[in-house]
Amino acid sequence: MLQLAAALLAIFAVSDQAGLERALRSGAPVIQLPATLVLTHEIVIPAGDRPLEIRGAPNGSVVRMAKGFRGTAVFRARSRSHLRFARFAIEGDRGASPSPRGLPPWNVSFADFYLRNGIVIQGGEDLALEQLRIANVTDFPVIVSHSANVHIDQLTVEDSGSRNERGRNNTSGGILIEEGSRNFEITGCTLRRILGNAIWTHSNRDRNSGGRIAGNRISYVGRDAIEVGHASGVVVENNEGQDIGYPPDAVDAEGEGTPVALDTAGNVDGSVYRKNTFRDVNGECINLDGFHQGEVRANRCESAKPFDSYPNAHYGIVMGNTDPDVKATGVTIADNVVIGAAYGGLFLIGSGNTITGNHLLMLNRAHCAGDGKTARCNYALDQPDMLRSGIYLAGGAKRKDPAVDNVIRQNELQGFGVNRWCVQAAPGLDRKRNRIEANVCRGE
Numbered sequence: 001m002l003q004l005a006a007a008l009l010a011i012f013a014v015s016d017q018a019g020l021e022r023a024l025r026s027g028a029p030v031i032q033l034p035a036t037l038v039l040t041h042e043i044v045i046p047a048g049d050r051p052l053e054i055r056g057a058p059n060g061s062v063v064r065m066a067k068g069f070r071g072t073a074v075f076r077a078r079s080r081s082h083l084r085f086a087r088f089a090i091e092g093d094r095g096a097s098p099s100p101r102g103l104p105p106w107n108v109s110f111a112d113f114y115l116r117n118g119i120v121i122q123g124g125e126d127l128a129l130e131q132l133r134i135a136n137v138t139d140f141p142v143i144v145s146h147s148a149n150v151h152i153d154q155l156t157v158e159d160s161g162s163r164n165e166r167g168r169n170n171t172s173g174g175i176l177i178e179e180g181s182r183n184f185e186i187t188g189c190t191l192r193r194i195l196g197n198a199i200w201t202h203s204n205r206d207r208n209s210g211g212r213i214a215g216n217r218i219s220y221v222g223r224d225a226i227e228v229g230h231a232s233g234v235v236v237e238n239n240e241g242q243d244i245g246y247p248p249d250a251v252d253a254e255g256e257g258t259p260v261a262l263d264t265a266g267n268v269d270g271s272v273y274r275k276n277t278f279r280d281v282n283g284e285c286i287n288l289d290g291f292h293q294g295e296v297r298a299n300r301c302e303s304a305k306p307f308d309s310y311p312n313a314h315y316g317i318v319m320g321n322t323d324p325d326v327k328a329t330g331v332t333i334a335d336n337v338v339i340g341a342a343y344g345g346l347f348l349i350g351s352g353n354t355i356t357g358n359h360l361l362m363l364n365r366a367h368c369a370g371d372g373k374t375a376r377c378n379y380a381l382d383q384p385d386m387l388r389s390g391i392y393l394a395g396g397a398k399r400k401d402p403a404v405d406n407v408i409r410q411n412e413l414q415g416f417g418v419n420r421w422c423v424q425a426a427p428g429l430d431r432k433r434n435r436i437e438a439n440v441c442r443g444e
Helices: 002-009 017-026
Strands: 011-013 030-032 036-045 052-053 062-078 083-086 089-091 119-123 125-130 133-135 142-146 148-153 156-160 177-179 182-187 192-196 199-202 210-215 217-223 226-236 240-243 262-270 272-274 275-283 286-291 293-295 301-304 317-320 331-334 337-339 346-348 354-356 359-363 390-393 407-409 412-415 423-425 435-437 440-442
Touching: 017 030, 017 036, 036 199, 125 199, 142 148, 177 182, 177 210, 199 210, 240 262, 262 275, 262 293, 275 286
Parallel strands: 011 030, 030 052, 036 062, 052 083, 062 089, 062 119, 083 125, 089 133, 119 142, 125 148, 133 156, 142 177, 148 182, 156 192, 177 199, 182 210, 192 217, 199 226, 210 226, 217 240, 226 262, 226 272, 240 275, 262 286, 272 293, 275 301, 286 317, 293 331, 301 337, 317 346, 331 354, 337 359, 346 390, 354 407, 359 412, 390 423, 407 435, 412 440
Antiparallel strands: none
């Protein structure tokens, strides 16, 4: 009984913003919010490592930004460990016609650049965000930067993100892990109507590491459903999504921000993308720019509506090497299903990769024939097989890295002209330098 009484006394129930700030200054271990809390300025969580939990009331709490709110986030914490947010909602002020904002300079973190956020944590350890609803946030509902042991579970994130000067998405609107964060997980979350990326990692310097993104549901996003950027040892599994790359007017075409269901950037190794399912992708199913020494297995993208429903449709799966430290080697791409692509099924670079058991169907819906006669096919005319082949053995992407010494076996390829242009190589590249066998190729 004495222990229970002590635990109850340790909970500080606050009624307004001033009370919340007093409780934080006092070092209260558990702070319970009122049913409604209106904030005129951001709440700064004091630095330190004493355990702190900010939780909702038993019947629910809503934290609202007042008109004229001052600050860069609803809650901001720097150098704070053992911090938990649980069971309340945050309502932003996105409807106040925010001014446009582009991407940060290459050497500035997103946490330091975007100024209209929900929860921002920088330099913490042992962090938990659980059972929160965050909606109508202008920039990022959640940013966790340069932190460790991060647990994000059962968040609902809705109707968030802003646009750049051209009116396109600027990547904001979802959950971001950045700048060398490690041992993180994002599980069981629902994200819908996100203008930029829904769930992603990013880093300008140290790579993020040891992550798991699993069991999330994502719908109607303007950029990527999930992006693993500059990271090592990240598992992305059992996520579901639909309507990726919508609304089309939010797609950052000028910035080459093609929407992707499962995206990659920077240097990513030791990672696994498996058993993720997406419908209606207005872009690419899987982009592997910087992915090496990893596995892409049993993912599915089905985009079978009329072709004009996908104005930004692209390849099914694309490998790349923009990061100068990356060689596209040791990648297994197996048992994936792609139904519907504007161009080919797989753009392959590098060596020592295994491509097996994939079903790449409804390819070349743009009907590219290598002559550039249609606008969507008027690209790389010196490589006529690039857009029309089921699998294209490329000489490289951003840098030279020819597709040689790969195994391409027992794949099913189907689409316009695929019976003629099944597995083709870039000019000057010999197909025989790869092991190509037992693939089934069918026309439209």
